[in-house]
Amino acid sequence: MQVRQTPIDGLLMIEPARFGDDRGWFEETWNAQRYAAAGIGCDWVQDNHSMSSAVGTLRGLHYQKPPNAQAKLVRCTRGKIWDVAVDYRPQSPTYLKYFGIELDPQSGTQLFIPSGFLHGFVTLEPNSELQYKCSAPYAPESDGAIRWNDPDIGIDWPLEGDPVLSAKDEAAPLTSDVASPF
Numbered sequence: 345m346q347v348r349q350t351p352i353d354g355l356l357m358i359e360p361a362r363f364g365d366d367r368g369w370f371e372e373t374w375n376a377q378r379y380a381a382a383g384i385g386c387d388w389v390q391d392n393h394s395m396s397s398a399v400g401t402l403r404g405l406h407y408q409k410p411p412n413a414q415a416k417l418v419r420c421t422r423g424k425i426w427d428v429a430v431d432y433r434p435q436s437p438t439y440l441k442y443f444g445i446e447l448d449p450q451s452g453t454q455l456f457i458p459s460g461f462l463h464g465f466v467t468l469e470p471n472s473e474l475q476y477k478c479s480a481p482y483a484p485e486s487d488g489a490i491r492w493n494d495p496d497i498g499i500d501w502p503l504e505g506d507p508v509l510s511a512k513d514e515a516a517p518l519t520s521d522v523a524s525p526f
């Protein structure tokens with residue numbers, strides 16, 4: 345297993361060890377002891393799995409407010425997505441900076457996103473699936489969102505045309521409209 349830093353402190357890329365043989369391959373997608381030794385010590389309490397049918401489906405930018413803030417361990421298990429995390433910690437030197445990465449089943453690459461970040465993704469292939477672990481349970485009363493094209497973040501999404509968005513995401517506020525709760 346390899347853990348790589350990103351330009352944003354705490355946001356990490358993980359390449360699980362994949363053991364191939366003439367049947368295919370095997371990999372551990374989570375191991376508490378091994379990941380803790382690499383600085384990822386989370387007690388996951390919920391697994392999520394979403395499927396997005398159309399290319400250009402964009403979910404985000406989402407977060408849960410404290411005390412229900414969530415760290416996430418994200419991987420793509422079908423198709424291909426471009427996953428993005430935004431530092432939403434006002435005291436951080438990388439506040440509102442983002443990091444995006446392509447995730448797909450072939451690489452098995454994972455992204456560890458600490459709490460205090462916005463999370464979103466856009467699909468690059470049809471019928472793409474995302475599976476991710478969360479360190480706090482779903483709490484609708486703590487649900488938060490920032491508009492995907494917030495000019496103060498300036499994400500350069502790999503999009504051709506308009507994204508497919510939920511009504512919630514279509515109407516999300518800008519960072520200039522709301523204060524970060526972190």
Ligand SMILES: Cc1cn([C@H]2C[C@H](O)[C@@H](COP(=O)(O)OP(=O)(O)O[C@H]3O[C@H](C)C(=O)[C@H](O)[C@H]3O)O2)c(=O)[nH]c1=O
Pocket residue numbers: 392394403404406407463464465481482510
């Ligand atoms: C997030 C969540 C949703 N739901 C229900 C609520 C809705 O009836 C339905 C769809 O929810 P939503 O439109 O918020 O789903 P996404 O747009 O995929 O939201 C997620 O997208 C980004 C990428 C994230 O990182 C978050 O986990 C989450 O915000 O699932 C649940 O029952 N439990 C949950 O944990």
